[in-house]
Amino acid sequence: xxxxxxxxxxxxxxxxxxxxxxxxxxxxxxxxxxxxxxxxxxxxxxxxxxxxxxxxxxxxxxxxxxxxxxxxxxxxxxxxxxxxxxxxxxxxxxxxxxxxxxxxxxxxxxxxxxxxxxxxxxxxxxxxxxxxxxxxxxxxxxxxxxxxxxxxxxxxxxxxxxxxxxxxxxxxxxxxxxxxxxxxxxxxxxxxxxxxxxxxxxxxxxxxxxxxxxxxxxxxxxxxxxxxxxxxxxxxxxxxxxxxxxxxxxxxxxxxxxxxxxxxxxxxxxxxxxxxxxxxxxxxxxxxxxxxxxxxxxxxxxxxxxxxxxxxxxxxxxxxxxxxxxxxxxxxxxxxxxxxxxxxxxxxxxxxxxxxxxxxxxxxxxxxxx
Amino acid sequence: xxxxxxxxxxxxxxxxxxxxxxxxxxxxxxxxxxxxxxxxxxxxxxxxxxxxxxxxxxxxxxxxxxxxxxxxxxxxxxxxxxxxxxxxxxxxxxxxxxxxxxxxxxxxxxxxxxxxxxxxxxxxxxxxxxxxxxxxxxxxxxxxxxxxxxxxxxxxxxxxxxxxxxxxxxxxxxxxxxxxxxxxxxxxxxxxxxxxxxxxxxxxxxxxxxxxxxxxxxxxxxxxxxxxxxxxxxxxxxxxxxxxxxxxxxxxxxxxxxxxxxxxxxxxxxxxxxxxxxxxxxxxxxxxxxxxxxxxxxxxxxxxxxxxxxxxxxxxxxxxxxxxxxxxxxxxxxxxxxxxxxxxxxxxxxxxxxxxxxxxxxxxxxxxxx
Numbered sequence: 001x002x003x004x005x006x007x008x009x010x011x012x013x014x015x016x017x018x019x020x021x022x023x024x025x026x027x028x029x030x031x032x033x034x035x036x037x038x039x040x041x042x043x044x045x046x047x048x049x050x051x052x053x054x055x056x057x058x059x060x061x062x063x064x065x066x067x068x069x070x071x072x073x074x075x076x077x078x079x080x081x082x083x084x085x086x087x088x089x090x091x092x093x094x095x096x097x098x099x100x101x102x103x104x105x106x107x108x109x110x111x112x113x114x115x116x117x118x119x120x121x122x123x124x125x126x127x128x129x130x131x132x133x134x135x136x137x138x139x140x141x142x143x144x145x146x147x148x149x150x151x152x153x154x155x156x157x158x159x160x161x162x163x164x165x166x167x168x169x170x171x172x173x174x175x176x177x178x179x180x181x182x183x184x185x186x187x188x189x190x191x192x193x194x195x196x197x198x199x200x201x202x203x204x205x206x207x208x209x210x211x212x213x214x215x216x217x218x219x220x221x222x223x224x225x226x227x228x229x230x231x232x233x234x235x236x237x238x239x240x241x242x243x244x245x246x247x248x249x250x251x252x253x254x255x256x257x258x259x260x261x262x263x264x265x266x267x268x269x270x271x272x273x274x275x276x277x278x279x280x281x282x283x284x285x286x287x288x289x290x291x292x293x294x295x296x297x298x299x300x301x302x303x304x305x306x307x308x309x310x311x312x313x314x315x316x317x318x319x320x321x322x323x324x325x326x327x328x329x330x331x332x333x334x335x336x337x338x339x340x341x342x343x344x345x346x347x348x349x350x351x352x353x354x355x356x357x358x359x360x361x362x363x364x365x366x367x368x369x370x
Numbered sequence: 371x372x373x374x375x376x377x378x379x380x381x382x383x384x385x386x387x388x389x390x391x392x393x394x395x396x397x398x399x400x401x402x403x404x405x406x407x408x409x410x411x412x413x414x415x416x417x418x419x420x421x422x423x424x425x426x427x428x429x430x431x432x433x434x435x436x437x438x439x440x441x442x443x444x445x446x447x448x449x450x451x452x453x454x455x456x457x458x459x460x461x462x463x464x465x466x467x468x469x470x471x472x473x474x475x476x477x478x479x480x481x482x483x484x485x486x487x488x489x490x491x492x493x494x495x496x497x498x499x500x501x502x503x504x505x506x507x508x509x510x511x512x513x514x515x516x517x518x519x520x521x522x523x524x525x526x527x528x529x530x531x532x533x534x535x536x537x538x539x540x541x542x543x544x545x546x547x548x549x550x551x552x553x554x555x556x557x558x559x560x561x562x563x564x565x566x567x568x569x570x571x572x573x574x575x576x577x578x579x580x581x582x583x584x585x586x587x588x589x590x591x592x593x594x595x596x597x598x599x600x601x602x603x604x605x606x607x608x609x610x611x612x613x614x615x616x617x618x619x620x621x622x623x624x625x626x627x628x629x630x631x632x633x634x635x636x637x638x639x640x641x642x643x644x645x646x647x648x649x650x651x652x653x654x655x656x657x658x659x660x661x662x663x664x665x666x667x668x669x670x671x672x673x674x675x676x677x678x679x680x681x682x683x684x685x686x687x688x689x690x691x692x693x694x695x696x697x698x699x700x701x702x703x704x705x706x707x708x709x710x711x712x713x714x715x716x717x718x719x720x721x722x723x724x725x726x727x728x729x730x731x732x733x734x735x736x737x738x739x740x
Contacts, residue, residue: 039692069688077666077684085680296447310455314447318439322409
């Protein structure tokens, strides 16, 4: 166990866990939500604003940064922390997910994937070794094994993809050198409990300092997602953090925490903000709605974020209608605050042994949308 | 003289002046540059960021806010200060300039202007009384007389426009009621010294608490602008602030200050930022330029703004190429800081009696572009 990446469990309640994950760029208090900075910027906010929101872990995308501006350039400028001026922990994904979802075409073989850039059509290749090499150049605290995310319902595809993911995980372990980076493995297996169990056992056997659950929140039902989390939860080692990739709605965060997840990331708060939507604990509000035209209230009256402490729904709607950039910034600040505050509250509830009351109240409030 | 809008001259050097203009929302230390918040937001920055930059006076556009979201809505939400959450002084223009430059068509008569909205083609009318009424609803600290800005070189047109501007100024004085708002008159007259002199004398005779110089920076030469400022400078009362409308490049600000101007506004720092350009004391830099691709230096090494204290030219270029909103935000912060800092330095130089040295150094530095 690399002491730089120790995980201390502070409290548990049923399957939910409150912990501290130590990294070279500071402690991550779990459960945690990580905002996504796809292109080395969390869209429409400055690092100073993100810091003020209390964000710790931020995710950046290897696929995007590899294509533009290039990993070598980032390395020459001191790595991602210096480049994007984020002094807290950073996580990079492996690039695999974007190769399968964004590239114009891709051809997979046992060794890796050849793909066409979505930006300029140029040809590129990612393998476990290349992905780890790029992630070492980017220099995040947490780096991810190169995996294949299959359509969740296709059993035959998931069997093949899981086998490849396992073989690639072993190659990532061998390729990974930087002791100041923690390499996390990724569990696959679609919506099939036996595959998920098999994958969790194999990934756990490789002794990663943290384990991720991939291939969820990609089209399966909520019930299927919950079932897969429950299968994996009892197999993955308790003493390592668990990371559920690509999940970020308030209800999904709570349901993940209740099933033993410690780390989450999602573009949801930033993407919804650009589509004029505010996340609240009782549902979403689209501020472009004419209902809010003369509404002097903030998005959420009890919210302590900068946006809700200052601006009316009417002003936010005006900014949206007038196509002002400030709309996206103010909604992003509110949305990220909402998710970070939810995680802080969940953590406190676990520490206080009050999680049942907290979640019962949350789901009762959800019944009444704003 | 309304004591709420007292102007104290602190120091002068030749024609340049350092003063304090008192307003109900705080003191404006002059000479001052006012960033423009056309639609009740200074584009791409939050009021908190603007406050951190040390901005005091901000301008908002009556034409835009009248059309959208409407002055009555702003009034119902507590006026512009509450609406846009700017607790320092605000100035609104009269709407006249935009009616002539933006509306799809306009028809002027002695009483006012009928025009077509550039947003939805609807028909509207502005008169001196209507403009003042709207500005009273918006609730800025400084409001402007409704004037007509003519093409600068057309003498016959300028004679007619000046006569109308004078008649309208008298009607604005009669229409204006709110004692917590200072109404400024506007001098017109194109590039014709005799018209400018005549206009300045007439506007001065109406006893406004401040006087503006309109119809400049609209296509005339620098020499013509300087000549008009010099003509007006000796006619306008010394004990009232002078406001040069729509001027904002570093060299124009200095040349204005040297000719007795106290207040300036311009969209330049925010507009250039959205076009990837940084304002520096030695010229403009376009950060999209491939020269900056791997450049680890900040925009200006000696600059104390948030952007220059944190980010490399290479990172800014990456944000621009990747079409990230943060590019506009970071360049806007730098550009506004540059102009505000220039004005603070100019003021200090006037107080210290060191303006000659300061301006000589500035223009010597300008010779070498970055």
